[in-house]
Amino acid sequence: MDSYIDLLKLVLPDLLVTHFDLTNNITKDKVLHLYFEEKIDIPSEFSSRIVISHGFHKEITIQDFPLRGKTVYLHIKRRRWLDKTTKEVVQRDWDLVAQGTRMTVEFAAFLKVLNSY
Secondary structure: OOHHHHHHHHHOOHHHHHHEEEEEEEEEOOEEEEEEEEOOOOOHHHOOOOEEEEEEOOOEEEEEEEEOOEEEEEEEEOEEEEEOOOOOEEOOOOOOEOOOOOEEHHHHHHHHHHHOO
């Protein structure tokens, strides 16, 4: 496997590295912005349908664990898929953002544990 991908898996949520491509990164002052787009691979849950990529949803921005003293923001664009038979727009059901927050699920769980001490 590509060492670049292996490194990303150590610092980012596995789901993000597996299903999204890193398209850009910007470091400004003490803030790191990482930009992701969902891969063009047709999701396995739609394998019984004839679907084509139909653009992206609006980008979401969520905060993740700080890295090397920098605040980290993940900018994520999810794909929409068009079922060519029914003309229905479908999408994967991602659980990227913790309920009631703008943080990744892992980061929110980490902060919850810290708060209990």
